[in-house]
Amino acid sequence: MAARARSARQQQIEQLLLAPINWIEERSGLVSATKRFLFRKVPRDVSWAQTLGSATLTAFLVQLATGVILAMYYRPDPATAYASIQHITNDLTWGWLVRGMHRWGASVFIILMFLHLGRVFLFGAYRYPRELNWLIGVLILVLSLLEGFTGYLLPWDQTSYWATVVGININGTAPILGPFIADFLKGGAEIGTETLARFYSLHMLLIPGGLIALIGLHLYLVTRLGVVSPPWSKEAAGRERDEVETRKRGLVEPRPRGNANRNGSDQA
Amino acid sequence: MSTSRKREEFARYKADVKNEGKSFFPYAVFHDAVMSLVVVGVIIGLASIWYFTSGEEPGDAGILGPRYTDEADPSSIGFVPRPDWYFFFLFYLLRIFKWPESVILGTVGIPTIALVLLLAVPFIDRGRERRLLRRPVAVVASLLVIASLGILTWKGATAKEGAIGAEAAIPGWIERGNLVEGAEGVIATDPALAGVSPEQAGQLVLEGAELFAQSACLDCHLFQGAGSENLGAPDLTEEGLRGRGVQWQIDHLRDPQSTTPGSLMPSFGSLSEEQLRALSVFLESAR
Ligand code: HEC
Ligand code: HEM
Numbered sequence: 103m104a105a106r107a108r109s110a111r112q113q114q115i116e117q118l119l120l121a122p123i124n125w126i127e128e129r130s131g132l133v134s135a136t137k138r139f140l141f142r143k144v145p146r147d148v149s150w151a152q153t154l155g156s157a158t159l160t161a162f163l164v165q166l167a168t169g170v171i172l173a174m175y176y177r178p179d180p181a182t183a184y185a186s187i188q189h190i191t192n193d194l195t196w197g198w199l200v201r202g203m204h205r206w207g208a209s210v211f212i213i214l215m216f217l218h219l220g221r222v223f224l225f226g227a228y229r230y231p232r233e234l235n236w237l238i239g240v241l242i243l244v245l246s247l248l249e250g251f252t253g254y255l256l257p258w259d260q261t262s263y264w265a266t267v268v269g270i271n272i273n274g275t276a277p278i279l280g281p282f283i284a285d286f287l288k289g290g291a292e293i294g295t296e297t298l299a300r301f302y303s304l305h306m307l308l309i310p311g312g313l314i315a316l317i318g319l320h321l322y323l324v325t326r327l328g329v330v331s332p333p334w335s336k337e338a339a340g341r342e343r344d345e346v347e348t349r350k351r352g353l354v355e356p357r358p359r360g361n362a363n364r365n366g367s368d369q370a
Numbered sequence: 371m372s373t374s375r376k377r378e379e380f381a382r383y384k385a386d387v388k389n390e391g392k393s394f395f396p397y398a399v400f401h402d403a404v405m406s407l408v409v410v411g412v413i414i415g416l417a418s419i420w421y422f423t424s425g426e427e428p429g430d431a432g433i434l435g436p437r438y439t440d441e442a443d444p445s446s447i448g449f450v451p452r453p454d455w456y457f458f459f460l461f462y463l464l465r466i467f468k469w470p471e472s473v474i475l476g477t478v479g480i481p482t483i484a485l486v487l488l489l490a491v492p493f494i495d496r497g498r499e500r501r502l503l504r505r506p507v508a509v510v511a512s513l514l515v516i517a518s519l520g521i522l523t524w525k526g527a528t529a530k531e532g533a534i535g536a537e538a539a540i541p542g543w544i545e546r547g548n549l550v551e552g553a554e555g556v557i558a559t560d561p562a563l564a565g566v567s568p569e570q571a572g573q574l575v576l577e578g579a580e581l582f583a584q585s586a587c588l589d590c591h592l593f594q595g596a597g598s599e600n601l602g603a604p605d606l607t608e609e610g611l612r613g614r615g616v617q618w619q620i621d622h623l624r625d626p627q628s629t630t631p632g633s634l635m636p637s638f639g640s641l642s643e644e645q646l647r648a649l650s651v652f653l654e655s656a657r
Contacts, residue, residue, distance in 0.1 A: 143391030144398050152398075153405035160406035164413055184441040191437050192426050202417025206434075210413050212456045223491070223512060226500035230376045233492035240489050247456070254454050259428070261452060263442035264586075264636070268451040268601065271634040272464075274627075275477045292444060328387055333500035339391065340383030 145331040145339040151225070152329055154218040161211035162317065168204040169306060176256065178302035180295055183258035208250055215243060227330045235323040242316050245309055252305035255298065266301075267293055379498065445640035451589065451600075458526025459519050464601045464634075465529070473602035473634070529598060536583035536596060540576070543594055549575045552610060552655030560654070562616040563647075571651075578652025581645055585638065593656075601634045610657030619650035 127133035175194060177186040190197040219239065222228055228236035255266040270293070274284035289296030331338035392398070416434065423432025428440045453461055460481065467476040487494075495508060502509055544550060553571040557563050566574075582588075588597030592605040599605075614622070618629060623646055626633035641649070 140393075140395035140399075142394050143387045144394050145387055146390055146392045148398055148401075150401060150405070153401050156402040157405045157409045160409045161413070164410060180442070184438070187438060188426075191421075198421040199414070199417055202421050203413050206416035206420060207413045209455065210409065210416070214409070220512070220516075223508070224502060226495075226505070226508075228492040229495070229498065229500075230492075231380055236492050237489060240485070243488075244485070250454055250456060257438050258442045259439040260442055260446070261439045263444070264451040265453045267636045268634060269453065269457075271627075271636070272477045272601075275474055275632045275634065277474075277478065280478070280632075294444070328383065330383075330500070333502065337390070339386035340379055341386070 139325060142325065144329060145335075147331050147335040147337055147339075148329060149332045151221045151332070154214060154221050155324070158211065158214040158218050159317070159321075161207055161214050162313070164203060164207045165211060166310065168200050168207065169310070171200045172204055173306055178256070178298055180258060180298055183256065183298060187257045187259075208253065212246060212250065215246060219243065225330055225333055232323070232327055232330075235320060235327070238316055238320050238323070242313060242320065245313050245316065249305060249309045249313065252301045252309065255301045256305065258298065263293065266297075376498075451586070451636070455523065455527060459522035461600075462522045462526035462529065465599050467602045468604070470602075470630075470632075474632075476602065477634075529600075536588050537580065539594075539596055540579045540583060543579055544575060546594060547607070547656055549579070549652070549655045552657050553651050556610070556616065556651055556654045560616045562620070563651070571655075574648050574651045575655055577645075577648040578650070578655075581641070581649050582652055585641075586636075590635070603635065606653065606656060608657055610654045614654070616647065616650045616654055619653050620646045623649060 123133055172190065175186060175190050175197070177183055187201070190201050192198070194200075222236070222239070251266075251269060255262050270284050270287050273287065274280050276283070287297065287300060289300050328339075331340070420432060420434040421437070423434070424430055424437050425432075426437070428438055429436050460476075463480060464473065464476045467473045495505075497505075499505060550572045553575045554568045557566050557568050557571055557574075582593070587593075587606075590600040590603040591597050592599055592607065594607050622629045622635075623637075623641070624639040625637050626635040638646070638649075
């Protein structure tokens with residue numbers, strides 16, 4: 103009797119806890135979508151080399167988080183930028199850590215991205231149907247280098263200033279669009295207030311926005327298409343089979359391919 | 371490979387993953403999480419080494435460089451233009467090409483070609499074989515790319531900076547280049563120097579040479595074998611032979627792009643009129 107009462111109460115509590123989740127699910131489908139994402143199948147032989155993509159993502163998230171904090175204390179004006187950088191580094195509690203992580207995280211991010219690109223190349227993972235994701239990846243790479251270029255000016259010290267002078271001049275040598283880009287980046291005759299404001303806006307709004315969108319698309323395609331098995335694997339998903347094995351599997355598991363394409367676009 | 375074969379193979383891949391695959395959570399997520407922790411740890415480690423081995427003074431470098439250099443000063447001239455390390459390979463590429471014929475190859479040509487090739491990878495390589503031993507072209511190509519990026523980055527990182535200690539070389543320059551005599555000739559013939567007496571030749575050359583040695587000129591230019599070659603800048607040992615004239619030199623120094631469209635040289639407009647003239651006499655006397 104008592105046991106049954108407790109379980110009734112338990113059920114009530116359970117329902118109370120689940121209520122908000124069900125409420126969201128009913129109105130958005132987000133809960134089941136998350137479940138589908140988390141409990142989707144990946145090839146059983148994925149290797150450590152295939153963690154490089156999510157490692158890159160982690161480095162990018164570190165840049166976002168530290169960047170947001172830096173933006174609270176950084177003053178994007180030639181009169182104050184340098185002093186605010188010194189203040190962040192030397193005076194602010196944990197400021198050195200935030201700036202140091204942002205500064206060195208940028209390098210780690212770029213290195214990881216190249217390593218990830220290398221592993222995708224060596225695995226031949228850019229082939230059908232993943233060509234589009236490779237193209238998106240190259241765009242991400244270019245945008246990331248631009249992010250590095252625009253961020254380099256912000257400390258407003260001699261190194262960053264003169265590297266940017268030369269960088270903008272180099273931009274100007276490109277045919278047709280080059281001079282326009284150079285003029286736009288400078289924002290005036292000299293590299294000064296306008297330039298810094300432009301670089302700041304590009305560095306913390308436009309380029310990160312583009313990167314977030316492209317990374318979202320990249321990850322969407324990764325989940326939709328799946329990641330390839332390592333090329334050396336004996337049990338690679340999608341491997342060629344001889345007739346006998348295929349038939350045997352067909353007997354044990356009827357219609358093994360049925361429905362498998364739910365997520366694929368390639369059903370002729 | 372035909373389209374239908376490709377589709378078949380991908381359908382087989384999807385079926386295999388469905389039947390034999392493991393769940394993303396927690397199996398793959400576990401590996402990803404371990405790797406991500408390592409990444410964050412490395413970043414914190416680098417930040418700490420950078421901070422704790424460096425000092426508050428501008429330019430007080432630790433193991434990983436200074437916290438900052440001096441505040442940006444558009445009117446200063448003794449700078450070293452240096453990008454962040456992941457642009458070193460581009461930076462060094464520009465040393466290989468010479469102004470003006472081929473610099474555009476380094477600034478635009480090669481990077482564009484590399485980018486187009488990178489974008490085209492999936493459309494160039496249309497086979498299905500993924501094992502490395504059976505993809506010799508891909509393996510050789512990637513080794514070549516890695517080697518050249520590595521070498522260019524390394525060369526860019528260790529490139530010697532030209533300006534350090536250059537002032538000691540000034541007397542040698544003047545003697546070897548016969549610069550005072552050269553300057554007398556310039557003063558006698560150049561319309562921009564009307565009213566300057568030939569006696570001032572030695573004085574002007576010395577002043578110009580000092581400015582030349584103190585400013586960043588030698589970070590990009592060679593002069594009598596000293597300095598370095600950056601961004602395709604020309605050797606200035608015989609600059610006077612080009613027949614530019616003093617006024618042209620002054621205009622070029624003040625705004626390089628006004629006389630040489632597309633120039634990568636920064637402006638030295640913050641120098642005074644007299645300084646620019648002395649520098650120009652020095653350059654014109656080098657013949
Ligand atoms: C950041 C690199 C850089 C620095 C620093 C630099 N230059 Fe140049 N310089 C160049 C480049 C690139 C060219 C070729 C394009 C041009 O002619 O403007 C050049 C060209 C020249 C020329 C040749 C002009 C001609 O066509 O006859 C002279 C003279 C010259 N520089 C003088 C100087 C002097 C003097 C200084 C120091 C006050 C200096 N440069 C500093 C990059 C540099
Ligand atoms: C911000 C930068 C990037 C992030 C966050 C990122 C993230 C990821 C992740 C998490 C994966 C799945 C796991 C893995 O394979 O490691 C992946 C796969 C992939 N990435 Fe990236 N990536 C980035 C840049 C790039 C670049 C520069 C390229 C190539 C030019 C690229 C091409 C690909 C391709 C083709 C796949 C599919 C691999 C497969 O199916 O095995 N990515 N990416």
